[in-house]
Amino acid sequence: MDTLIFLFSDYTFQTVALGSALLGLISGVLGCFAVLRKQSLLGDGISHSALPGVVMAFILLGVKNTEGLLLGAIVSGLLATILMISIVRYTRIKFDSALALVMSVFFGLGLALLTYVQKIPNSNQAGLSRFIFGQASTLLQRDIIVMAVCGVVLLALVVLFWKEFMVFTFDSDFAQTLGFSSQKLNLLLSFMIVVAIIIGLQTVGVILMSAMLITPAVAARQWTNRLGVMVTLSAFFGALSGVAGTAASSLVPKLPTGPSIVVCVSGIVLISILFAPGRGILYRANRRRKNRLLFRMEGGSPDVPTI
C-alpha cells in the first residue's frame, strides 16, 4: 500500500499515467464506432500506416520533437485512410483487402525508411524506433497537453454529432435519405479515429495501438445494450487500463508500459466476455442449463401460437 501511495505521488508516474489514461479514454470512445461499423481493423491499418510519416518528417524536416514527428504520422495516416476509402469506392476490392493492402505497403515503406535513417549519423537521438513499440516513459508534460487538447476536441465532436454518428453507424442508407451525407460522416469519423490513434503512438506504438481502440469497446459491448452506456464504459475501461498498466510497469522492473496497458485491457475484455450478464459465456451457459432443467421438470410448451 505504501509503495502505491509513494508511486502515485511521483511526478514522472503522474505524467505517464495521466497520458495513458487520456489515451485510453479517447481511444475507448472512438473505438466503439470503429467496432460497431465492423471496421475493427481500421485502427491497425492506420497505426501501421503512420510509420512512414514519422520517418519522413524526420528526413525531410529534420525535426526530432514529438509534435513534428506526429504531424508526419497524421499526414501519412490520413493518406492511407483516404486511399483505403477510395479503393473501396472505385474498385471492386472489399474493405478488408484494401486495408491489408494499404497497411502492408505503408508499414513496409516505413521500415525501409527507418533502416535507411539509422545509417545517417545523428539519427540515434531521434529515437524513431520508439514509435514501433511505444515508450510511455518519454511522455513529457508538453505531450500531455497536446493529448488533452486533442481529446477535448474529439469528445466535443462526438457529443455534437452524437445523433448523426448513431444513425450513420446503424443504418447509413437511412441516414443518407435524412440528409446526413454518409460520405461526409465517414470522412469525419475516420479522421477522428486517425487523430485518436496518432496521439497514442508514442505511448503504445504502431503495433499495439489497435488493441487500445478495439478492446475497451468490445469489453463494454458485453455489459450493455445502449450506445451511450457502451461508449462511457469503454472510455472508463480504457482509462482504467492506462493507469493500471502504468502502475504495473512502474512496480515491476523492466516491464514496458505500452504492452502492460494492453495486457490490462485484455484482462478486462476476458472477464467481460466470460462473466457479463446477458452476453457473457458463463451467464449464457448457466441460463441454458437452468432452462433445460425447467423444461424437463415442467415439460414446457413452446411459446408459439397455433392457428
Next chain:
Amino acid sequence: MIDMTTKYAVEVEDLTVAYDTKPVLWDIDLKFPKGKLTAIVGPNGAGKSTLIKAIVGLLKPVSGSIRINGETQDLRSLKTRIGYVPQSSSVDWDFPATVESVVLMGCYGKLGWVRRPRKEDYALTRQALKKVGMDDYADRHISQLSGGQQQRVFLARALAQEAEIYFMDEPFKGVDAQTEKAIVQLLKELRDQGKTVIVVHHDLQTVADCRWWPADRSAKFLMMKI
C-alpha cells in the same frame, strides 16, 4: 401540407441506372400518382430496389431525371418529404439500441444537423410505436425482435418521419399473414391521409385484388394500384 398543383408525386423520365458497366434499369419512364398506394411488383433482379434507391438518392443514375412533387430531385430539400424504409436485412440488429431509439431516428431528418430530439419527438415516437402495435416493446433491445417485429419497427421509424411520400423496400419480406394484414391496413391508412405510398413487393398472390398496368416497356416489373 400536400400541394395539389401536380398530379404526380414522383415522375421518372429516361432513367438509366447501372452497377459498373451493366445497366440494371434502362430508359425507364414512370409516373406515380399522388395520394395513392402503388406497388412495384416483379421477380428478383428486375431492378425494383434499384429504382427506389435511385429515386431517394442513394444511387446516382447514369442518365435521366427524377421529379418529386414536380421539383427536380435534390436531397437537401427532400429530406423532410420522403420516408424511406430499407429492407430490414440491410442493418445489423445486434447494434446497441433500444426499439425506441431506432424509431426516434425517424425524427432526425426534421431536426437537421447537431440539434437534439425534443420532447415532442419522443411523443411522436411513442405514437408511431403505438400505431404499429409495438408500444410495449419500446425499451426492448432490437436483437430480441422477430423478423415481423423488426419490420414494424422500421415502419414506425418511417411514420415518425411524417413524410409526404413513402418508399418501402420489401416491407412484407419474412412476415407472417397476420402482420402482413396489419401492415397493409397501415399503408391504406397512410393513403387515406393523402400520403403517397410506394411499395416494392415480389409476390403477386398477396396483392391479387388490385388493378395493374405495365410499368414501362423496357422495365421487367409491373406497377399496380392497390
